[in-house]
Amino acid sequence: MGEVSRGVTQERSRRRRERILDAAFHVFSGLGYRGAAVDEIARQAETSKGGVYFHFPTKESLFLELLRTTADRLVAKVEREAARESDPIARADVALWTVLSTFAGHRTMARLLLVDAIGAGPVFQAELERLHERFAGLIAAHLERAVEDGIIAPLDTATVAEAWFGALHEIVVRWLMASRPDVLERTYPTLRAVLLRGVGIDESRIAALPER
Amino acid sequence: MGEVSRGVTQERSRRRRERILDAAFHVFSGLGYRGAAVDEIARQAETSKGGVYFHFPTKESLFLELLRTTADRLVAKVEREAARESDPIARADVALWTVLSTFAGHRTMARLLLVDAIGAGPVFQAELERLHERFAGLIAAHLERAVEDGIIAPLDTATVAEAWFGALHEIVVRWLMASRPDVLERTYPTLRAVLLRGVGIDESRIAALPER
Amino acid sequence: MGEVSRGVTQERSRRRRERILDAAFHVFSGLGYRGAAVDEIARQAETSKGGVYFHFPTKESLFLELLRTTADRLVAKVEREAARESDPIARADVALWTVLSTFAGHRTMARLLLVDAIGAGPVFQAELERLHERFAGLIAAHLERAVEDGIIAPLDTATVAEAWFGALHEIVVRWLMASRPDVLERTYPTLRAVLLRGVGIDESRIAALPER
Amino acid sequence: MGEVSRGVTQERSRRRRERILDAAFHVFSGLGYRGAAVDEIARQAETSKGGVYFHFPTKESLFLELLRTTADRLVAKVEREAARESDPIARADVALWTVLSTFAGHRTMARLLLVDAIGAGPVFQAELERLHERFAGLIAAHLERAVEDGIIAPLDTATVAEAWFGALHEIVVRWLMASRPDVLERTYPTLRAVLLRGVGIDESRIAALPER
DNA sequence: AATGAATGAGGCTTCATTCAT
DNA sequence: GATGAATGAAGCCTCATTCAT
Numbered sequence: 001m002g003e004v005s006r007g008v009t010q011e012r013s014r015r016r017r018e019r020i021l022d023a024a025f026h027v028f029s030g031l032g033y034r035g036a037a038v039d040e041i042a043r044q045a046e047t048s049k050g051g052v053y054f055h056f057p058t059k060e061s062l063f064l065e066l067l068r069t070t071a072d073r074l075v076a077k078v079e080r081e082a083a084r085e086s087d088p089i090a091r092a093d094v095a096l097w098t099v100l101s102t103f104a105g106h107r108t109m110a111r112l113l114l115v116d117a118i119g120a121g122p123v124f125q126a127e128l129e130r131l132h133e134r135f136a137g138l139i140a141a142h143l144e145r146a147v148e149d150g151i152i153a154p155l156d157t158a159t160v161a162e163a164w165f166g167a168l169h170e171i172v173v174r175w176l177m178a179s180r181p182d183v184l185e186r187t188y189p190t191l192r193a194v195l196l197r198g199v200g201i202d203e204s205r206i207a208a209l210p211e212r
Numbered sequence: 213m214g215e216v217s218r219g220v221t222q223e224r225s226r227r228r229r230e231r232i233l234d235a236a237f238h239v240f241s242g243l244g245y246r247g248a249a250v251d252e253i254a255r256q257a258e259t260s261k262g263g264v265y266f267h268f269p270t271k272e273s274l275f276l277e278l279l280r281t282t283a284d285r286l287v288a289k290v291e292r293e294a295a296r297e298s299d300p301i302a303r304a305d306v307a308l309w310t311v312l313s314t315f316a317g318h319r320t321m322a323r324l325l326l327v328d329a330i331g332a333g334p335v336f337q338a339e340l341e342r343l344h345e346r347f348a349g350l351i352a353a354h355l356e357r358a359v360e361d362g363i364i365a366p367l368d369t370a371t372v373a374e375a376w377f378g379a380l381h382e383i384v385v386r387w388l389m390a391s392r393p394d395v396l397e398r399t400y401p402t403l404r405a406v407l408l409r410g411v412g413i414d415e416s417r418i419a420a421l422p423e424r
Numbered sequence: 425m426g427e428v429s430r431g432v433t434q435e436r437s438r439r440r441r442e443r444i445l446d447a448a449f450h451v452f453s454g455l456g457y458r459g460a461a462v463d464e465i466a467r468q469a470e471t472s473k474g475g476v477y478f479h480f481p482t483k484e485s486l487f488l489e490l491l492r493t494t495a496d497r498l499v500a501k502v503e504r505e506a507a508r509e510s511d512p513i514a515r516a517d518v519a520l521w522t523v524l525s526t527f528a529g530h531r532t533m534a535r536l537l538l539v540d541a542i543g544a545g546p547v548f549q550a551e552l553e554r555l556h557e558r559f560a561g562l563i564a565a566h567l568e569r570a571v572e573d574g575i576i577a578p579l580d581t582a583t584v585a586e587a588w589f590g591a592l593h594e595i596v597v598r599w600l601m602a603s604r605p606d607v608l609e610r611t612y613p614t615l616r617a618v619l620l621r622g623v624g625i626d627e628s629r630i631a632a633l634p635e636r
Numbered sequence: 637m638g639e640v641s642r643g644v645t646q647e648r649s650r651r652r653r654e655r656i657l658d659a660a661f662h663v664f665s666g667l668g669y670r671g672a673a674v675d676e677i678a679r680q681a682e683t684s685k686g687g688v689y690f691h692f693p694t695k696e697s698l699f700l701e702l703l704r705t706t707a708d709r710l711v712a713k714v715e716r717e718a719a720r721e722s723d724p725i726a727r728a729d730v731a732l733w734t735v736l737s738t739f740a741g742h743r744t745m746a747r748l749l750l751v752d753a754i755g756a757g758p759v760f761q762a763e764l765e766r767l768h769e770r771f772a773g774l775i776a777a778h779l780e781r782a783v784e785d786g787i788i789a790p791l792d793t794a795t796v797a798e799a800w801f802g803a804l805h806e807i808v809v810r811w812l813m814a815s816r817p818d819v820l821e822r823t824y825p826t827l828r829a830v831l832l833r834g835v836g837i838d839e840s841r842i843a844a845l846p847e848r
Numbered sequence: 849a850a851t852g853a854a855t856g857a858g859g860c861t862t863c864a865t866t867c868a869t
Numbered sequence: 870g871a872t873g874a875a876t877g878a879a880g881c882c883t884c885a886t887t888c889a890t
Contacts, residue, residue, distance in 0.1 A: 009869060013874060034246040038860065048876045050863085055874090059860070132386060156402040159383070163403055166382020167375035174344060174374055190368040191375055198410030225849070250885065260851045262888085267849095271885065433890060437853060458670040462881065472855045477882070479853090556810060580826040583807070587827055590806020591799035598768060598798055614792040615799055622834030649870070674864065684872045686867085695864065 017055045020045040024062050025070075029108040033063055033124070064127060070113055071131050074102060078138060088146040089201060093209050095138065096168065096192060103172045104184035110176055114169060136161040143199065152199050164195055188212050229267045232257040236274050237282070241320040245275055245336075276339055282325060283343050286314060290350060300358040301413060305421050307350065308380065308404060315384045316396035326385055348373040355411065364411050376407050400424050441479045444469040448486050449494075453532040457487055457548070488551060494537055495555050498526060502562060512570040513625060517633050519562065520592065520616060527596045528608035534600055538593060560585040567623065576623045588619055612636050653691045656681040660698050661706070665745070669699055669760075700763060706745060707767050710738060714774060724782040725837060729845050731774065732804065732828060739808045740820035746812055772797040779835065788835050800831050824848050 023045035027036045038059055042049045056062040081098045085091045103110040113131065140161035146152045171191060175184045189212065196206050235256035239248045250271055254261045268274040293310045297303045315322040325343070352373035358364045383403060387396045401424065408418050447469035451460045462483050466473045480486040505522045509515045527534040537555065564585035570576045595615060599608045613636065620630050659681035663672045674695055678685045692698040717734045721727045739746040749767065776797035782788045807827060811820045825848065832842050 009872085009874075012869095016874080037858080039858090049861085050876050050878095051874080053861070054876095057861095129386075132382075136386075155406075156399070159399045159402040160406055162383050162386055162399075163379035163406055166380070166385075167378040170344075170378020170381055171371070171374050173378075174341070174348075187368070187371040187374075190371040194367075194372055194375055194410040197412060198406035200409060228849085249883085261886085262851050262853095263849080265886070433851085433853075440853080461879080463879090473882085474855050474857095474884085475853080478855095483881070553810075556806075560810075579830075580823070583823045583826040584830055586807050586810055586823075587803035587830055590803040590809075592802070594768075594802020594805055595795070595798050597802075598765070598772075611792070611795045611798075614795040618791075618796055618799055618834040621836060622830040624833060645870080652870090673862085685865085686872050686874095687870080689865070690870065 013055075016045075016047060016051065020047065020052055020055055020062070021066060021069075025066055025112060026108065028063060028066065029111045064124070066112065067124070067127055067131070070109060071134065074099070074109075074113070075134055075138065077102065082138075082142070088142055088149060088151055089196065089205055090209065092139070092142050092146075092196070093192060095142065096164075096195070097188065097212055099135075099168060100172070100188055100191075101185060104175075110172055114173055114176070132165065136165045139164050146199075152201060155199065160199060163198075167191065167195060185212065225267075228257075228259060228263065232259065232264055232267055232274070233278060233281075237278055237324060238320070240275060240278065241324045276336070278324065279336070279339050279343065282321060283346065286311070286321075286325075287346055287350065289314065294354070300354055300361055300363055301408065301417055302421065304351070304354050304358075304408070305404060307354065308376075308407070309400065309424055311347070311380060312384070312400055312403075313397060316387075319388065322384055322388055326381060326388065344377065348377045351376050358411075364413060367411065372411060375410075379403065379407060397424070437479075440469075440471060440475065444471065444476055444479055444486070445490060445493075449490055449536060450532070452487060452490065453535045487548070490536065491548070491551055491555070494533055495558065498523070498533075498537070499558055499562065501526065506562075506566070512566055512573060512575055513620065513629060514633065516563070516566050516570075516620070517616060519566065520588075520619070521612065521636055523559070523592060524596070524612055524615075525609060528599075531600065534596055538597055538600070556589065560589045563588050570623075576625060579623065584623060587622075591615060591619060609636070649691075652681075652683060652687065656683065656688055656691055656698070657702060657705075661702055661745075664699060664702065700760070703749070703760070703763050703767065706749060707770065710735070710745075710749075711770055711774065713738065718778070724778055724785055724787055725832065725841055726845065728775070728778050728782070728832070729828060731778065732800075732831070733824065733848055735771070735804060736808070736824055736827075737821060740811075746808055768801065772801045775800050782835075788837060791835065796835060799834075803827065803831060821848065 020041065023043075024036070024041045026044060027041045030036075031040075036059075038049055038052055041062075042052045045052065052062070056065070078095050078098045082091045082095045085094050103114075136158070140157045143152070143155075143157040143160060147154050147157065168191070171187055172184065175182065192209070192212075193206055197203070232253065236248075236253045238256060239253045242248075243252075248271075250261055250264055253274075254264045257264070264274070268277070290307050290310045294303045294307045297306050315326075348370070352369045355364070355367075355369040355372060359366050359369065380403070383399055384396065387394065404421070404424075405418055409415070444465065447467075448460075448465045450468060451465045454460075455464075460483075462473055462476055465486075466476045469476065476486070480489070502519050502522045506515045506519045509518050527538075560582075564581045567576070567579075567581040567584060571578050571581065592615070595611055596608065599606065616633070616636075617630055621627070656677065659679075660672075660677045662680060663677045666672075667676075672695075674685055674688055677698075678688050681688070688698070692701070714731050714734045718727045718731045721730050772794070774797075776793045779788070779791075779793040779796060783790050783793065804827070807823055808820065811818065828845070828848075829842055833839070
């Protein structure tokens with residue numbers, strides 16, 4: 001087999017792998033980890049059960065890869081967006097907004113990341129914890145920076161970061177589970193104000209932030 | 213069969229029903245909805261599978277009843293405690309504290325209410341939503357009262373209530389899932405300050421609240 | 425439920441269990457351990473897959489029980505028959521004859537015990553070894569007795585017992601695997617003479633044994 | 637493609653085939669027929685699954701070829717060694733010793749030949765039978781020669797040959813399956829004496845055989 | 849009321865074999 | 870000749886639910 005055709009084969013395999021990941025994403029999001037059948041994933045990926053197992057040794061490993069890469073993408077996106085701002089408060093604003101609007105635009109992704117992983121078994125506990133930690137850590141880092149810069153008074157940044165993430169999380173999840181989902185972005189101004197005010201940011205600074 | 217013996221029988225049946233609920237509570241908390249086997253519940257209730265199915269038509273119904281009664285008890289407890297305070301801010305303080313410390317004292321209950329129900333299938337979505345709504349509603353009611361009393365400025369109480377509950381929820385869940393769980397109550401002062409400050413409560417009023 | 429009906433239930437359950445063992449015996453004998461499907465066992469036992477798994481936690485456990493009880497029965501039978509004779513040489517004769525004729529009469533049992541268990545996985549190695557050991561031990565005991573009684577000269581009874589059992593085993597297996605199986609019993613006189621002579625029994629004593 | 641390069645290619649192909657046979661030997665010996673995966677054989681032969689299937693149409697055919705060639709080699713070796721002796725009794729001694737010591741030195745080969753083939757399915761029954769027949773036939777031929785030479789009295793050589801092979805077989809298999817395998821050769825003197833004496837060889841002749 | 853045996857659909861995984869490149 | 874991706878049948882096992890007693 002020549003270099004070229006081998007490349008073609010690899011490329012096809014890679015695409016198949018992606019198709020499986022896409023299908024798995026869809027099925028997991030819709031039915032949860034336990035409820036998702038490998039058979040159904042194979043069907044939606046237009047391949048066979050064996051095909052799925054050729055690319056992923058286990059249902060679990062498939063889910064884990066999904067969990068990781070999806071989270072990776074979101075975290076990277078948030079950091080990329082936040083890095084554009086120099087003012088710590090503006091950064092926090094951008095970070096919150098990015099998460100909220102990304103979830104709002106990808107309801108299925110939100111389900112996978114925030115809902116399905118819970119209750120999928122102890123193997124995912126660690127991964128989920130890492131996920132929450134990454135987001136909370138992101139927030140905490142910004143808060144600490146703001147404390148160092150003298151913009152806000154010293155406080156338990158870890159706890160506050162958890163609280164912020166929790167507030168965000170709850171609002172997204174409620175939106176996800178609501179039978180009549182309101183526009184997620186509408187809640188943003190209130191959420192932003194409450195959170196920023198909560199760490200002691202001046203009302204004037206909050207008012208100065210761009211409208212969303 | 214006489215009146216008396218029927219009474220005795222009914223009483224025994226009621227007790228059996230309670231034993232099943234207790235066992236189910238335990239098993240669901242430990243293994244999640246999907247992971248919990250009816251066999252195991254029956255075993256822990258010292259009865260048979262058939263016994264469980266005599267009292268509950270379905271595994272689902274058993275879980276739902278558990279969800280409802282547990283939530284009922286907690287909501288009632290929170291309202292009872294809050295009613296003792298006349299000042300709206302003190303009430304919010306008491307409510308937050310009650311939830312946090314109750315969860316802290318009943319880790320299993322927290323798991324059941326906050327973690328297991330997710331991913332248990334679409335049937336529980338509605339119930340879970342009602343649960344979150346009840347807690348958020350509780351908070352929202354206090355916030356509205358505070359607005360009416362002129363203690364805080366008008367704001368979107370529904371969204372803020374969700375954010376508050378989310379902050380609380382996240383902190384409890386993180387504590388639940390943490391391998392090395394810190395003392396949950398330790399985070400309370402920070403949480404309280406951030407939340408109250410977030411809705412514009414004077415720093416002096418916050419400082420005046422009792423230590424926890 | 426009264427004493428009587430409970431007894432009826434237990435009795436039925438016991439019978440079902442036996443039916444499953446019988447079916448398993450049949451299927452294992454015909455197809456070997458790996459080749460035997462639980463589904464097929466259930467079908468032949470006129471029950472369901474779940475029914476099989478109610479009585480036996482595992483395919484393996486089912487096979488093991490079969491192996492053990494079948495061997496138990498045969499060993500017991502051999503010892504019972506041998507105990508009737510007082511002369512050690514006559515005992516050896518009876519023991520050999522009992523094994524050979526029992527196998528001859530129960531071809532399927534022979535297959536299960538001597539053929540199928542091999543290659544059924546490492547779990548059965550121990551069990552099979554125990555089985556061979558039991559038979560070899562039986563023989564060795566008689567040989568030792570004969571040595572003590574001065575009937576045969578001292579020798580390595582363990583090795584000889586293995587050799588005897590091996591000779592027997594091979595002859596049975598060859599008969600089992602032969603496409604055109606001769607009458608197994610026909611080989612007996614030759615086998616008996618060779619084995620007894622091999623440990624130094626007088627030709628006259630051998631000739632004195634009853635014809636078979 | 638020229639003559640030369642075709643020759644080179646054929647040579648390479650032959651070598652690959654050998655590598656596959658070696659790997660298959662190793663895997664079958666270790667895991668048994670059913671337990672051996674073609675994937676694993678390909679891996680150990682440093683080729684691909686497709687590669688294996690190019691050289692052998694079937695997993696079964698691969699195993700059969702292995703069975704045959706291995707047996708061929710052993711039978712040839714035994715005959716070669718035996719041919720060196722002129723005395724029939726010495727020949728029998730050499731034959732027994734060759735089999736025993738070859739197995740002792742190649743535990744894996746023994747497993748393949750004596751253990752794995754059983755339970756590998758009905759296809760191998762015939763082959764296995766032929767294998768045992770060849771060995772028994774070898775022994776029987778020597779016995780018949782000894783009868784003709786008047787060294788031993790006439791007897792049913794076929795049955796005796798089976799018994800001899802069985803004794804040998806059992807001792808090897810017990811050694812194979814034993815957790816704490818003794819030195820196989822240690823049992824040889826006893827085995828030899830018992831077998832030879834069993835066909836009526838004079839004690840003096842047995843004593844005259846070389847020590848092993 | 850209670851028991852526990854029985855059912856059977858459905859789940860995850862393995863693996864011999866095929867085939868396009 | 871060789872590769873490795875793909876197929877799909879088949880296997881073992883779990884478990885919610887039913888039902889005769």
